Each structure stands twice: as structure tokens, then as C-alpha cells.
Amino acid sequence: MSASEKTSPAPVLVTARDVHKAYGDHEVLKGIDMDVRVGETVVILGPSGSGKSTFLRCINHLEAMQKGSILVGEEQVGYVWRNGTLYRATPSQIARQRRGIGMVFQQFNLYPHMTVLQNIVEAPVGVYGEKRGEAEAYAHMLLRRVGLSEKANAYPRQLSGGQQQRVAIARALAIRPRLMLFDEPTSALDPELVGEVLATMRDLAQSGLTMIVVTHEISFAREAADRVIFMDGGRIVEEGPPGQVLVNPSHPRTRAFLNRVI
Amino acid sequence: MAAINPSGSAMVADPSAGRDVALAVSPANHLRRGLTAIVLLLALHMAWLIVANEAFQWHVVFNWLFDPSVMQGLMVTLGLTVVAMVLGTVIGLVLAICRLSGSRIASGFAGLYIWFFRGTPMLVQLIFWYNLATLFPEISITIPFGPTLIGWDTNMLITPLTAAIVGLALNEAAYMAEIIRAGLISVDPGQSEAAQAFGMTRQRALRRIIIPQAMRSIIPPTGNQLISMIKGTSLVSVIAMNDLLYSVQAIYNRTFEIIPLLMVAVVWYLFVTSILNVGQSYIEAYYARGDRRGEVRPATVPDAEPA
Numbered sequence A: 001m002s003a004s005e006k007t008s009p010a011p012v013l014v015t016a017r018d019v020h021k022a023y024g025d026h027e028v029l030k031g032i033d034m035d036v037r038v039g040e041t042v043v044i045l046g047p048s049g050s051g052k053s054t055f056l057r058c059i060n061h062l063e064a065m066q067k068g069s070i071l072v073g074e075e076q077v078g079y080v081w082r083n084g085t086l087y088r089a090t091p092s093q094i095a096r097q098r099r100g101i102g103m104v105f106q107q108f109n110l111y112p113h114m115t116v117l118q119n120i121v122e123a124p125v126g127v128y129g130e131k132r133g134e135a136e137a138y139a140h141m142l143l144r145r146v147g148l149s150e151k152a153n154a155y156p157r158q159l160s161g162g163q164q165q166r167v168a169i170a171r172a173l174a175i176r177p178r179l180m181l182f183d184e185p186t187s188a189l190d191p192e193l194v195g196e197v198l199a200t201m202r203d204l205a206q207s208g209l210t211m212i213v214v215t216h217e218i219s220f221a222r223e224a225a226d227r228v229i230f231m232d233g234g235r236i237v238e239e240g241p242p243g244q245v246l247v248n249p250s251h252p253r254t255r256a257f258l259n260r261v262i
Numbered sequence B: 001m002a003a004i005n006p007s008g009s010a011m012v013a014d015p016s017a018g019r020d021v022a023l024a025v026s027p028a029n030h031l032r033r034g035l036t037a038i039v040l041l042l043a044l045h046m047a048w049l050i051v052a053n054e055a056f057q058w059h060v061v062f063n064w065l066f067d068p069s070v071m072q073g074l075m076v077t078l079g080l081t082v083v084a085m086v087l088g089t090v091i092g093l094v095l096a097i098c099r100l101s102g103s104r105i106a107s108g109f110a111g112l113y114i115w116f117f118r119g120t121p122m123l124v125q126l127i128f129w130y131n132l133a134t135l136f137p138e139i140s141i142t143i144p145f146g147p148t149l150i151g152w153d154t155n156m157l158i159t160p161l162t163a164a165i166v167g168l169a170l171n172e173a174a175y176m177a178e179i180i181r182a183g184l185i186s187v188d189p190g191q192s193e194a195a196q197a198f199g200m201t202r203q204r205a206l207r208r209i210i211i212p213q214a215m216r217s218i219i220p221p222t223g224n225q226l227i228s229m230i231k232g233t234s235l236v237s238v239i240a241m242n243d244l245l246y247s248v249q250a251i252y253n254r255t256f257e258i259i260p261l262l263m264v265a266v267v268w269y270l271f272v273t274s275i276l277n278v279g280q281s282y283i284e285a286y287y288a289r290g291d292r293r294g295e296v297r298p299a300t301v302p303d304a305e306p307a
């Protein structure tokens, strides 16, 4: 259910305005503006070092930005707006604000000392106080959804890369997020394992989850994205529906990039 | 081998004939066998020299081995080791977290602490704590530069026992801090990133995610420290703490059976450290879980099917 198919547009979930981020003198984000609507799948493309990961990590405040604002719903992760003043949030407030945002990493980052099931229920039970029985039932449901029901008691290292990444997706879904962030989820995988992860992600996109996906997989952008954003040098260079940005890009740098990756 | 040739007809020049690795045997290693025999012989001879040597007076050793004062000393040694090690590890953990924290004051303080306690001899530290009363006759909790809330006479607080515990624990903390710090930074930074993204506070991430993984590299050097500590507690005999070494010394000062009584202490120290070694391997196996590759063993060579 892409946003463009609807008669009245879905409400906006993510609002980024003039996001700036620098490491020392090195300006990585030079004013990013972005709106993502509920149910939309946005794919961010761009050359390595263009600031894609940094922008994703600013959304859930894994990185602090220096200027601008990002709102996810009414929440601004890392900050609390009270009586016309913006306060920096305390660590426990930040932890609570992250509840609605699931994240999937390039290197999976599963907890290697825990089984698949323990990985999935760790945050719901330990952080958000769900009952263990309910969280485990939901975890088994998610494992079925990513096609790994029989792996609940395996340790991550006993799984292939593609299976690990699908567990990582289930782990992120377990906190019942309204926004999912994917940072190059297939870049660490052997080529023959990329497909199974992309298929899982396509299912999620079709189910109406709001997703922001950084990837180099043009095929995924073409088939699953509602909108493609091309970043270069810390700026958004071009954005639009995949049929336009991928097929008939207007900016020469987009064209150069697409020529290289396809 | 003709039997497993799918065509059934024995080929004349099958290069793999008889080369099934399942049939391989180890070559006889005469050098290795000879060396093993020589080493065993030497070891037996050494053991015989010790057992048969009258000077060790084994009957005296056995007389004293389970003497109540020796057992008492052993208990003191074990108790001191456990208390000092636990305190040292807890303080060491706090120091390690301080060192790794972004706060320059906290990491500076931890650095200074480690520098001081690792840089001065244990023996000097123990005597120093034991004589604390000459430096600070009274220990009190006060508001800095303000009034005293509660105070104690140092001579009352500092007994051989408290001096031994404080001395051993604070010294141990400096070493444990470095061991724990090395363990914490050995964990992939992606782990604390994932923990953060899933709403964990720093304390919870440490407790649930980082420390369990750091244990892999913390346990072996900690076992080492524990064994050093058991032997290190013998230093407290200089401040009249009645540990294992002190109790055998007290006996041989009366009976002059110096060597056999030292052997009593040696036997007990070896016994305790051996038990610790066994315990350590179990703990290591526990923290290695999830590190084993699949439970599935590589398939054994299937039997050749009859053609």
C-alpha cells in the first residue's frame, strides 16, 4: 500500500528539518530535509561516505546532531519539548523514546551469547517490561514470519549470514516499532544470501510498515520503494518515485552513481 | 576400490584405489615414544627422590597436615582470598568503567589509582595500612572543610584483619581494573550500539550484553590473579594475621621442624590452586556458549553401499 495509491495522503511520521552534523571540522550532513509518511518505504541511495548511515543514526539519536530537528511522530529522540523550551533528554528518557524505532544493522549485531529467542525477547521483556510468555509467543510468530521457526534455540553463530539478518529483523520487529531503519542490511552478505533478506523486507514494506532503507540494492529500490532519495556529500541531491529517479534521473551525479552500481 | 566403483567393473588403473582416508593409520613415531619414556622416567625418579628423602620427614608432614591450627590458618587464607578478591573485583569494575567513561575526572582518578597501587610493593602497602593510625589517628566522615558527622579511632578500626582485607583488596582492584577494561574494550562496539538502539540504558547494556561477552577474555587472567592472591595472602603474616603460612611458622618456631611444616603449607596451597584450576575450566566453558559451531558433528564417512 504505497502512499501514492491513496486518495488522501497518509499522515507524516518522520519530519527532518535542516539536519546538520559534523565530526570536528568534517561536515557530514549539510542540511537534510525529509518527510516520511506512515506506511511509506523510502530507500536512500548514495555513494559511500555521503552521510547515509549518519542520518539514520541521527533519527534514533545514536549520533547527536548539531543543528536542525528530527521528529518521529510527536517524539524528538534525545530531546523533550516542554512549555516552549527544548530540554536535552536524560538517558532513561532517551531509552523510552527509542521504543517506537527498530533498527537493523549491516553487521547484524545479534547478541552472540544469547539464543535466537533470547535475542528477540531481550528488549521487550528486559527493557519494556512485557510478560515473558507473551513476548516469547510473539517472538515465535515473528520467527515464522521471517521463515526461521525451527531456529529459536540456535545461537547466532550457528546460522548463515542471511538467517542472522532475518533474526535481526525479527528482533527489531519485536519491540512493535512504527518506524524501521535499515542500514545496508545486505552489504555484509554473500551474494546468494541477499535474496532471502530482501524478500523478507519486501513483505514488511507490503504489510504497511514505515521503513527507511539505506541500500545499494537497486532492484529492491525499484520493486519495494515508494520513494527513492539520492544523497551525495551530505545533501539530498534528488528524490522522487523509483520510476523517475532510477530510470530517468535529472541530476548528473545520480546518473553517474547509477551507472556505477547497476 | 573395486567394490565402490559405480560401474561394477574393476578398473585397472584407478588412482584412488585404497586411498580412502578412513583407512589411514598413523606412522610410528619412535622419537616421540623415546622422549616420553625418558621424561616419565625422570619424573618418577624426582618423585622418588622427594618421597624417599628423610629430610622431608613425611611422617611429620602428615602429623601436622590436619592439625586444628593449620586448618584454622587455611580457613583464614581462603576467607581473606575470597573477601579481598570479591571486593577487588567490584572496585576494579568501577575503576574500569570510570577509565572508559567520557568523564576526564573519572578516568583521570582511575588512572591515578591504578598507577599508585600497581607501582608500589604489596608488602609496603600492607604495612602502610596496618600503621594507618600513625598517619590518621582518627577516621571520620565529614563535610569537606566542614563539620564532622561521625568519627572512629583508627586503632580500633585497623586490626590485622581489616588491614589485610583493605590492603589486599585495594591492590587487587588496580590489577582487576586493567583486566576488566581490556575485556570490555574487546567486545565489538556494534554490541553496545545495538543495545542502545533497543532502548537499553548504559548500566543494563553493560550487565546484559557487554560484560557477559567480556567474560571470555576476563576469566583466564582473573584465574591467574586469584591464584596469585591465594599465595599473596601469605604476605599478611608480616602484620601478624594468622593465615596458613603464619600458622605453620608458629608451629615450627616451637618444634624447629621447618621443612616438613613448610611442606604442609605447600600441600595445602597446591590443593586449593588445583581445585581453582578445575573451577576455572568450567566457568570458561560456560562463557564460551554460543561460540561453538553447530551441535551437528561433521558427518562420519558413510558406509560404502554394495554395488
Ligand SMILES: Nc1ncnc2c1ncn2[C@@H]1O[C@H](COP(=O)(O)OP(=O)(O)O)[C@@H](O)[C@H]1O
Residues within 6 Å of the ligand: A023, A026, A028, A046, A047, A048, A049, A050, A051, A052, A053, A054, A055
Ligand atoms: N564516528 C565518526 N568519526 C569521524 N568521522 C566519521 C564518523 N562516522 C562517520 N564519519 C565520517 O562521516 C562521513 C559519512 O559517513 P557515513 O554516514 O557512514 O556514510 P555512508 O553511510 O553514506 O557511507 C564519512 O566521511 C565518514 O568518514
Ligand SMILES: [Mg+2]
Residues within 6 Å of the ligand: A052, A053, A054, A184
Ligand atoms: Mg553507511
